[in-house]
Amino acid sequence: MNNKIKKIIKKKNKSKIICLTAYSKNIAEIIDHNQNGILYENDNEVLHKINLYLNNEAEWKRITSNAYKSIEMNNTIDSTIDKEMSLSFLSD
Numbered sequence: 001m002n003n004k005i006k007k008i009i010k011k012k013n014k015s016k017i018i019c020l021t022a023y024s025k026n027i028a029e030i031i032d033h034n035q036n037g038i039l040y041e042n043d044n045e046v047l048h049k050i051n052l053y054l055n056n057e058a059e060w061k062r063i064t065s066n067a068y069k070s071i072e073m074n075n076t077i078d079s080t081i082d083k084e085m086s087l088s089f090l091s092d
Helices: 003-011 042-054 056-074 077-091
Strands: 020-022 038-040
Touching: 020 042, 038 042, 042 056
Parallel strands: 020 038
Antiparallel strands: none
């Protein structure tokens, strides 16, 4: 495993990190662009986004905070049980 990935894994549950990922319809249903993550469409755009957020600490902190809140709200025990129950009814 490459060292950059190992560093990210070590930060899991310890640091808030920004989600920067390529746009797709499915991802856009999860990530609200510029609210709880960053979506890009091509290599030029991703380089621009990286530089933008490296130079704008307040903005990336806002996005990471929103992402953290979103994860907390959408992954409670109750919401997980509700999701699982609705899936089990769909499979019947």
